Amino acid sequence: MTNNQALGRHILVEAYGCGYNILDNMRGIQGAMIEAAERTGATVVDVAFRKFEPYGVSGVVVISESHLAIHTWPEYGYAAIDLFTCGDKADPWKAFEYLLDYFKPKRITTMEIKRGNLITTENKNYIAIDSAGEAIVDE
Amino acid sequence: MTNNQALGRHILVEAYGCGYNILDNMRGIQGAMIEAAERTGATVVDVAFRKFEPYGVSGVVVISESHLAIHTWPEYGYAAIDLFTCGDKADPWKAFEYLLDYFKPKRITTMEIKRGNLITTENKNYIAIDSAGEAIVDE
Numbered sequence: 001m002t003n004n005q006a007l008g009r010h011i012l013v014e015a016y017g018c019g020y021n022i023l024d025n026m027r028g029i030q031g032a033m034i035e036a037a038e039r040t041g042a043t044v045v046d047v048a049f050r051k052f053e054p055y056g057v058s059g060v061v062v063i064s065e066s067h068l069a070i071h072t073w074p075e076y077g078y079a080a081i082d083l084f085t086c087g088d089k090a091d092p093w094k095a096f097e098y099l100l101d102y103f104k105p106k107r108i109t110t111m112e113i114k115r116g117n118l119i120t121t122e123n124k125n126y127i128a129i130d131s132a133g134e135a136i137v138d139e
Numbered sequence: 140m141t142n143n144q145a146l147g148r149h150i151l152v153e154a155y156g157c158g159y160n161i162l163d164n165m166r167g168i169q170g171a172m173i174e175a176a177e178r179t180g181a182t183v184v185d186v187a188f189r190k191f192e193p194y195g196v197s198g199v200v201v202i203s204e205s206h207l208a209i210h211t212w213p214e215y216g217y218a219a220i221d222l223f224t225c226g227d228k229a230d231p232w233k234a235f236e237y238l239l240d241y242f243k244p245k246r247i248t249t250m251e252i253k254r255g256n257l258i259t260t261e262n263k264n265y266i267a268i269d270s271a272g273e274a275i276v277d278e
Contacts, residue, residue: 007212008219012149012252046187048201058206060199062187065210067199071225073146073255080147080254082221086210113151113250115219116212 007116008066008086011096015079017106023074026051030059032102036095037061037068040085068095079103084115146255147205147225150235154218156245162213165190169198171241175234176200176207179224207234218242223254 022028030049037044042063049059055075061068069082081099083092096110161167169188176183181202188198194213199206208221220238222231235249 007215007217008210010151010219012254014254014256045189045197046199048185048187048199050184050201052204056204058184058201058204060185060187060201060206060208062189062197062199065191065195065197065212067197067208067210069199069206069208069223071147071204071206071223073204076146076255076257078146078255078257080149080223082223084208084210084219084221111252115151115153116215116217117153118215118217 005117006114007118008084008114009092010082010084010113010115011092012111012113013079013081013083013096013099014109015081015099015103015105016077016108018072018077018079018103020055020074020077022103023072023077023079024051024055024057026057026059029057029070029072032099033059033061033068033070036083036098036102037063039094039098040083040090040092041094042066042085042090063090066090077106079105086115144256145253146257147223147253148231149221149223149252149254150231151250151252152218152220152222152235152238153248154220154238154242154244155216155247157211157216157218157242159194159213159216161242162211162216162218163190163194163196165196165198168196168209168211171238172198172200172207172209175222175237175241176202178233178237179222179229179231180233181205181224181229202229205229216245218244225254
């Protein structure tokens with residue numbers, strides 16, 4: 001099986017050691033997330049951001065059939081970021097690179113998950129799930 | 140390290156073999172996702188759903204500091220669902236149970252990811268990242 005079979009790619013980013021002010025600035029984060037979405041090559045269809053009191057920002061950019069999301073904990077210097085794109089054209093890593101430069105985390109981890117692994121062969125239809133590198137065949 | 144240290148829990152759901160009409164019904168999906176969010180115990184703060192032509196629905200329910208998201212491919216009977224909650228009170232598995240009953244997938248996989256693993260001990264501050272069961276210590 002190949003990666004090309006997946007409908008989408010989903011990058012989970014754990015960003016630690018970010019600046020308090022960056023993580024608590026809703027307007028700045030919203031702009032950065034929209035810019036990041038556009039850099040993947042996707043079309044932005046909706047945006048929803050919220051500022052929490054006393055601190056923290058949540059927001060989602062809905063792109064064509066997928067989304068980018070962020071939740072920040074300024075008090076911990078931490079942001080949870082999701083970059084989910086579908087199709088061959090959109091590249092979620094372009095959003096990642098842009099956001100890395102924006103948030104400048106001291107420590108970061110990423111995990112890329114393939115979403116929607118569909119495989120069709122000539123003589124049967126089956127579904128393969130590749131989240132852990134294994135394929136489950138439904139005959 | 141314990142699970143209690145994580146700021147949030149994020150369940151990635153791959154739902155295969157769902158009915159076409161269920162996956163293409165934006166109004167129904169929006170209602171189900173809001174109901175699912177409320178069942179976790181979280182507070183809904185924003186909602187953004189879109190219907191795509193000729194088929195497909197995308198939507199996000201922003202809850203207090205986290206989100207629930209869905210993207211459907213009716214033509215493949217597939218939905219990618221994300222259930223991300225934070226805090227001790229919210230339980231993303233309650234949303235999962237409700238959505239399982241709503242979408243009735245023939246095949247489903249789930250993956251629970253801990254988001255924002257923060258640990259503080261007496262003599263040092265460090266950050267542990269547990270996405271693969273390993274801890275990275277920053278001394």
